[in-house]
Amino acid sequence: MKALQYRRVGHAPEVVEVPVPEPGPGQVLLKVTAAGLCHSDLAVMGWPGEQFPYALPMTLGHEGVGSVAAVGAGVTAVTEGEAVAVYGPWGCGRCPQCAEGKENCCPYAAGLGILPPGLGWPGALAEYVLVDSPRHLVPLNGVDPVQAAPLTDAGLTPHHAIRRSLPKLLPGSTAVVIGVGGLGHLAVQLLRVLTPARVVAVDMSKEKLELAGKVGAHETLFSDGEAAARIRELTGGTGAQVVLDFVGAEATLAVAAASVAVAGDVTVVGLGGGTLAVGFGSGLPFEVSASFPYWGSRTELMEVLELARQGAVSAHVETFTLEQAPKAYERLHAGDINGRAVVLPHA
Ligand code: NAD
Numbered sequence: 001m002k003a004l005q006y007r008r009v010g011h012a013p014e015v016v017e018v019p020v021p022e023p024g025p026g027q028v029l030l031k032v033t034a035a036g037l038c039h040s041d042l043a044v045m046g047w048p049g050e051q052f053p054y055a056l057p058m059t060l061g062h063e064g065v066g067s068v069a070a071v072g073a074g075v076t077a078v079t080e081g082e083a084v085a086v087y088g089p090w091g092c093g094r095c096p097q098c099a100e101g102k103e104n105c106c107p108y109a110a111g112l113g114i115l116p117p118g119l120g121w122p123g124a125l126a127e128y129v130l131v132d133s134p135r136h137l138v139p140l141n142g143v144d145p146v147q148a149a150p151l152t153d154a155g156l157t158p159h160h161a162i163r164r165s166l167p168k169l170l171p172g173s174t175a176v177v178i179g180v181g182g183l184g185h186l187a188v189q190l191l192r193v194l195t196p197a198r199v200v201a202v203d204m205s206k207e208k209l210e211l212a213g214k215v216g217a218h219e220t221l222f223s224d225g226e227a228a229a230r231i232r233e234l235t236g237g238t239g240a241q242v243v244l245d246f247v248g249a250e251a252t253l254a255v256a257a258a259s260v261a262v263a264g265d266v267t268v269v270g271l272g273g274g275t276l277a278v279g280f281g282s283g284l285p286f287e288v289s290a291s292f293p294y295w296g297s298r299t300e301l302m303e304v305l306e307l308a309r310q311g312a313v314s315a316h317v318e319t320f321t322l323e324q325a326p327k328a329y330e331r332l333h334a335g336d337i338n339g340r341a342v343v344l345p346h347a
């Protein structure tokens with residue numbers, strides 16, 4: 001089968017021929033229908049060799065959707081042909097966090113060498129992907145696979161990030177979304193459907209701000225030296241109750257710190273390499289809570305898919321073949337993908 005692999009540190013990923021994996025006991029083989037491209041893949045492919053944590057070559061793709069092609073011995077929970085989404089942040093499956101579906105917070109996964117597909121385990125940017133357990137599969141129940149693929153990360157991650165702040169997103173509250181790309185444009189929609197808050201989107205790109213407005217942002221602002229002051233102005237001086245930073249660079253964290261309200265939340269989702277100072281003397285207003293969430297829980301993925309089923313959220317996608325995937329990553333790197341790039345490996 002064809003697979004898109006990151007093979008050498010610092011080199012672009014390549015489409016190569018690899019054997020179709022065979023499902024062992026308890027495993028499930030999926031024929032991939034759609035797989036999303038995430039900016040995190042670019043971060044991973046930017047890491048220097050001495051820091052690179054995974055074995056190479058590595059098949060990319062941590063946003064995967066497929067149909068069950070074959071099951072290993074003992075698997076009865078899924079049937080052949082069933083359309084499913086892959087829950088990516090695999091945990092040990094036995095600890096209290098995993099029992100609650102919060103496998104993204106499993107404290108044992110790393111020590112046990114359990115890695116997400118596309119981030120260590122062979123990923124979904126291939127014709128087939130092997131899934132370690134049917135526990136990691138969520139039925140699509142009618143959601144379009146091209147829509148569902150981005151929802152497994154670009155939808156799930158903002159959903160998890162927003163959920164922690166729901167008690168602060170009341171009528172009259174303001175939520176700021178910095179970076180309206182793959183994750184951010186879904187964050188805007190999730191905020192609109194889950195909360196009565198006013199949503200302010202911040203980006204550097206006119207096209208992305210236009211998309212933000214189309215999918216429900218009340219206000220759109222250019223990310224520049226004036227952004228924090230504009231947010232203060234829009235909120236009558238108080239600042240925003242919740243700031244979600246999908247960039248995570250020094251410059252955007254400075255905007256987040258300068259625009260959050262007393263007792264607000266700053267949630268850093270982007271891997272932009274910046275750090276946020278927290279504590280007395282940091283300049284943050286009193287009682288601000290800061291967090292840097294990782295992906296989301298299995299139940300939260302079910303919720304995001306349910307919202308898509310209801311038509312309440314929908315990913316803005318551009319589709320590519322597997323051969324076109326390296327070019328699509330280049331365009332993502334250049335900031336030239338509006339919404340999410342989704343690869344159809346059998347197209
Ligand atoms: P993307 O490239 O689709 O979107 C990034 C957006 O940020 C673009 O619209 C871009 O124009 C905008 N942007 C860049 N610099 C900016 C600035 N200075 N001010 C305002 N906007 C700016 O990326 P994505 O796939 O949506 O991922 C977003 C971030 O989230 C990445 O850093 C990614 O690695 C990270 N991520 C984190 C998790 C997690 O679990 N924490 C999960 C997935 C992705």
Ligand code: ZN
Nearest residue numbers: 038040062153
């Ligand atoms: Zn991702």
